[in-house]
Amino acid sequence: MRNTASGTPAHVQNTLSASYTPGPWYEHSHRQIGPQAGIVCEVWSAIGWGDTAITEADANCRLIAAAPELHQALTAIMADYRSGLAAIRPSTMNQVVAALAKVEGGAA
Secondary structure (H helix, E strand, O other), X not given: OEOOOOOOEHHHOOOOOOOOOOOOOEEEEOOEEEOOOOOOEEOOOXXXXXXXXXXXXXXXXXXXXXXXXXXXXXXXXXXXXXXXXXXXXXXXXXXXXXXXXXXXXXXX
């Protein structure tokens, strides 16, 4: 289905505006993540025990800290696609749209 005004697929229309704490985010102290002047979240390693739980918690911390940059990258991909600058497989586009909807509180 295409939007007649823009010619872009209907599922690729503008996403909701983000209202999260601006990035970049950093790990301040042990698994506390946020911008230079604050904490957005704290990551725990309570899922299981031992080295696996610690490794996963550390990886979760890095993923959360990268969230603003990941959002910015996905938004740029969408803008390029809407401008005809990018060819993206439908399955990949569905993943991008779903990820942005999850971040921005919308429906995919």
